[in-house]
Amino acid sequence: MARTELVRTLLPPVTDFRPTVCTVDLAAIRHNVRALAPPRAQMMAVVKANGYGHGAEPVGRAALAAGATWLGVALVEEGIRLRDAGIGAPILVLTQFPPGSEGAALGAGLTPTVYTSEGLARLAAAAAGRSIGVHVKIDTGMHRVGLDPARALEFVADATRMGLEIEGLWTHFATSEELGDPFTGLQLERFADVVASLRGAGVRPRYLHAANSAAAMAVPASHFDIVRLGLAIYGLSPAAGLPGADALWPAMRWTSKVAAVRRLPGGERISYGLRYRLDRASTIATVPVGYADGYSRLLSETGEVLIGGRRRRIAGTVTMDQLMVDCGDDPVAEGNDVVLMGRQGDEEITAEELASRIGTATYEVVCQVSERVPRRYEDRDAE
Template structure:
């Protein structure tokens, strides 16, 4: 069978090993594997199944639509979602045994009004990210509303959680401050007569470096896929990038010195050279900002991307290396064979590795290898 011309190969054995290594970082805490945004570009349903097979306790997604898609795929385990605008279909979520998040008194009221039966709700406190979650007096009001609703049998509060802003900088003073605010919020919830249930604050970097904040559960996202939360972070936990992005050369040809390449003619050949056409472009999520900056592994070596990235394709300079139409090109992977990594592409694109993998789509075929 001919290999796809644009393919993301996902190593489920590496994924399982990453989850095991992350669980060892927080051995007394439950583990939530975050599979939002199509599992960071890896494919939500297959990665959710692999996470369950690897023994993860919870799955986490951002939207109700993602949660319901997991239920429709057959997932029946513990599942939390946390991001919803007014008018979200809480009734469907509650019927599907999805735990939802209330970040304000208005949101809690909307959940209670829509739910066909007593919903299971986790409360989110804003500890300093200033994104979602209840802050200050609004947290106090949310706690009071939740306590009244629970006393009336209208809701079951199952957890309290928040999110670090600077955990990828372990020494940042915001981490201590946020943890202290979180502990105070838990105390306030307990004082109102609500058993806190699951307390969770840690994202991937805090799971790796901040055991004091592991509490009852840790949420592992980008690290589960083998990508460092920040290129500057150091830790001993072994993690392997799960996704290899590759294509096949659609054309190979010689061009003369002085020939200009791609839209805008932003690159000029300084010598006679061989160029190869790679059939992936910004339609697949390849950043235009990587133009003239990124590298790929082709013809046994790392070679430069030259000219502007187009919607469907980009060009690489093969020099005098021998290559033919159909030969494999690796854009990024674990780096074990000399290929660039997602971090390398992030540097070339002026972004973060999260975005490099999450934006992948278009005509890329996902292939899954290994796993249970």
């Protein structure tokens, strides 16, 4: 039995009327979580950036129902929102709590990541003697945030002296999407060295973690105690050729309906800048989706959508709220279904395809679908 629920985000009275919608298949999320479950490690579902555009709360719940035990977020605010929604699972904030947020973050029971002495001191002050488990992030080579491995022993000793418990130790890979890149192995070695030196000092964190989706799929030695999976739980592969990628189900489908149709003679030019010229008479369909919805304007030159089970080229510039499609001589009518991302009949436009057309990462394509597009949640009873 199919169950759908329209989640109102921005401008609730307006979005109800709109034919443009992102449908998120929660059964696909559960399937992906089960398909990716590592043999021995726990799974953290990374639901930052509103669950990579899919909706952090529904995705988080689906992932937890399918066996994930942790959620990961980038911001304290994201974690607090999940708590406000009633989610009680452990939530790791993947960056250090910003100054001033410590009280609220600890009050919400969020698990802190720490990697600077200032961050540690602020956290200890906010903890005020309560026993708080922290996860220390080690910079093994990505150089975004994290502690210099050479300072790990001293840092951990400081944390312990301040009454904090070293619950976790983690790192993040810079090149795991490039299969076989030796830098991943080097980062693993540096991480193992830190683990060994801490063990030598009698410190054994309960959770070691390093793997993102690509590493979890391609490098079993990176699994440790928890794998932190983002893109793959949404059914998208971070790189071509990853083992297990074929078993994933994309969870997001982006659709709309034809809002207007006109037959134009050859020679007519279309949209801002009149850059698209018809060689011959053609039927042009207008679709109410634009770059304000997160459909990149860069697709003006290269994009395709599906109507009637066929690929159709975008005719000219994608505008803020609408785009035009060249349907040639095919019969197309107002109200016809349009697929911007997802399957229609035998054809499919994937997030990966959209990303490669505009020279970006699949991550960005799904994160960019704006709040203006309502998310509809589709579920199926447990398979």
